[in-house]
């Protein structure tokens with residue numbers, strides 16, 4: 001469904017050229033949940049932004065259903081790193097409902113659907129608040145609710161649970177697994193958290209450190225959902241991914 005073929009990205013700016021990503025190749029089949037892991041600055045967000053269509057590759061190509069990605073599209077829903085992508089002038093509920101207008105839903109349906117996802121991220125009853133009245137983790141959850149409510153075929157999530165406490169994080173991980181299993185979405189999910197990656201994904205893709213970050217290895221995680229984090233299989237996958245990352249930190 002998504003093909004990244006020898007993708008490279010070099011940023012050119014005031015300080016000269018910076019090769020962020022080099023020769024990155026990865027295919028995502030429909031319904032897969034792939035986690036992308038790597039040290040800070042290795043190029044994860046750059047890869048996701050290219051799949052989202054916000055950045056064009058400087059080398060190689062990215063195909064979606066066989067056609068080159070030329071820009072963003074409604075079939076790809078994005079949760080950005082950080083939490084400043086909400087519209088300041090809209091309430092939390094209206095932020096979630098905003099994109100649903102494009103799907104042809106009436107006002108009442110939009111609000112009902114938005115309220116459902118607001119509750120799902122643990123913010124039921126707080127939909128009237130504006131972004132300036134929300135905490136960082138709450139804004140992050142509104143972003144997640146917005147992406148899920150729009151029901152895209154492909155979810156591109158950049159450290160979506162990074163700013164959340166352990167309890168909320170565990171609850172949203174379970175919810176995301178359930179939604180993914182129910183709806184057969186294809187997910188590309190960036191995280192720094194090895195346990196999170198092994199808990200959620202069908203494959204963990206590990207990148208080398210930058211500059212010129214590229215795919216180092218892919219670890220398949222062939223364990224049933226919901227995952228038992230204390231099982232031998234889980235721990236074996238954790239160790240395998242940990243060793244790959246650790247080698248990059250030491251490099």
Ligand SMILES: Nc1ncnc2c1ncn2[C@@H]1O[C@H](COP(=O)(O)OP(=O)(O)OP(=O)(O)O)[C@@H](O)[C@H]1O
Nearest residue numbers: 011013018020039040041042043044045046047210
């Ligand atoms: N717009 C840009 N212009 C110039 N350089 C950039 C730009 N965006 C990213 N970079 C550089 O590309 C490299 C990769 O950045 P990227 O944001 O993809 O890293 P990351 O793996 O997502 O890191 P983190 O885990 O910290 O979010 C970094 O060295 C960064 O400085």
Ligand SMILES: [Mg+2]
Nearest residue numbers: 044045081158
């Ligand atoms: Mg990033």
